[in-house]
Amino acid sequence: MGEKKILLVDDEIGILQMLQEALSLHGYTVRTAENAETALEILSKESIMVMFLDLNLPGMNGIDLCRKIRKENQIAVISALTGYSNIYGLLECRSAGFDDFFIKPATLKTLFKAAEDAFEKIERWQVFEYDLA
Numbered sequence: 001m002g003e004k005k006i007l008l009v010d011d012e013i014g015i016l017q018m019l020q021e022a023l024s025l026h027g028y029t030v031r032t033a034e035n036a037e038t039a040l041e042i043l044s045k046e047s048i049m050v051m052f053l054d055l056n057l058p059g060m061n062g063i064d065l066c067r068k069i070r071k072e073n074q075i076a077v078i079s080a081l082t083g084y085s086n087i088y089g090l091l092e093c094r095s096a097g098f099d100d101f102f103i104k105p106a107t108l109k110t111l112f113k114a115a116e117d118a119f120e121k122i123e124r125w126q127v128f129e130y131d132l133a
Contacts, residue, residue: 004119005029005046009039009065010054010081015104019052022108028115036060040068049075050118052102052111055082055089063096070097075125077118081106 006028010016013034020030031048033039036057042048051069055062066078079100080093093101100114 003029004115005031005048005050006115007031007033007039007042007048007051007053009033009036009051009057009062011035011057012054019108019111023111023115026112026115036062036065036068039065043069043072049073049077049122050115051076051078052081052114053078053098055080055093056084063092066093066096066098075122077121079114079118 004027006023008016008019008023008030009032010019011034016032016034020032023030031042031046033042036059039053053062053065057065062080062082066080069076069078077099078097079102080098081102081104082089083104085101085103090101099118102110102114
């Protein structure tokens with residue numbers, strides 16, 4: 001499959017740095033963005049198939065960011081990270097195109113497992129063999 005890239009989007013810099021360091025130590029190449037606009041700029045320049053997006057971002061929120069990403073990439077595995085949760089938020093995330101939903105503070109073990117599962121899924125789908133990434 002090659003390089004396993006993850007995009008992390010969160011406006012809380014401490015969380016962003018901690019997750020970047022932890023995921024990097026597990027062998028992932030991690031790109032980070034503090035807002036949706038920067039995330040879209042990164043995605044315009046490189047293919048990233050696994051993403052964790054905070055929902056409460058300055059400017060464009062994570063729900064709208066996911067919708068924009070899905071217009072261009074229906075294959076990526078996109079997970080929501082949020083500090084608040086209710087059934088309506090979960091339903092809105094699913095309708096926006098999120099594949100999974102994690103409530104902060106999610107454990108590193110949970111996020112490592114989610115990343116591992118996402119890359120296994122992408123490999124099983126043979127995304128890179130068909131140049132879909």
